[in-house]
Ligand code: PEP
């Protein structure tokens with residue numbers, strides 16, 4: 591439930607807070623202290639009694655378990671700026687290899703991407719692999735290489751965190767911290783990330799509902815970190831012929847109900863490089879604020895996810911088509 595406050599003397603606010611405290615409500619101030627967000631047993635409250643307090647302008651009983659992620663709470667789009675990259679206004683593209691494999695590999699890919707005008711580079715350092723026998727990532731060494739190329743080419747660095755134990759390293763080396771599909775509901779991790787000042791790229795759990803996804807984002811916002819980018823990366827369903835079902839319906843839906851930027855990852859969402867371009871175009875047509883695409887200078891030698899990874903040349907073609915589609919959509923808006 592939320593209570594919109596009137597502009598009144600501090601004593602009137604205190605009187606209301608004392609009352610809510612006596613009813614065992616947890617109270618959070620939002621929107622520059624103009625709104626109170628209450629957690630507790632609603633049955634304990636007589637709404638008419640509440641409206642009688644001088645400090646109360648309006649009482650709204652919410653029909654969702656989340657609030658801060660919604661447009662009801664914030665009308666304007668959240669815009670996140672990291673180096674030259676901007677999320678939530680226009681189209682931003684994050685590209686890079688699934689895994690950082692060596693200093694030379696990441697430098698080579700970063701240089702090509704920078705040349706194409708890409709502003710955000712993603713590379714995995716800690717890989718959450720389904721099998722313990724596959725490449726697990728170079729760890730801190732990879733984060734150092736990423737930081738070096740981020741500084742050299744002025745690219746915003748994105749990398750996935752898999753354990754709260756690594757948080758200090760991510761604060762030091764990374765500009766945008768990715769929470770992968772397997773950790774979307776790792777609440778201990780979300781609570782730590784909610785207290786830091788770094789944008790979070792929150793992927794959708796592969797079996798998560800929109801409500802569960804938005805609640806995961808709400809964890810971050812409710813703890814003070816409002817810079818959250820939502821990333822649709824495909825869910826498990828009955829479809830076969832691709833690795834996952836890319837839920838593109840979710841883009842217009844989230845853009846309507848939430849102020850957070852929404853991007854799409856067609857690499858993990860399809861699992862095959864030849865499907866990445868058509869689904870990128872579909873995502874842009876559906877209103878995505880950005881894309882996350884796996885790119886490698888030689889996908890067949892990639893240490894992870896090579897099958898879904900584009901080579902530099904194919905990524906350049908995709909970029910051209912995506913940009914011209916975006917321009918066409920804007921001209922006809
Ligand atoms: C990745 O981005 O390389 C990754 C493992 O993604 P996801 O969490 O979507 O599977």
Ligand code: MN
Nearest residue numbers: 688884894895
């Ligand atoms: Mn990958």
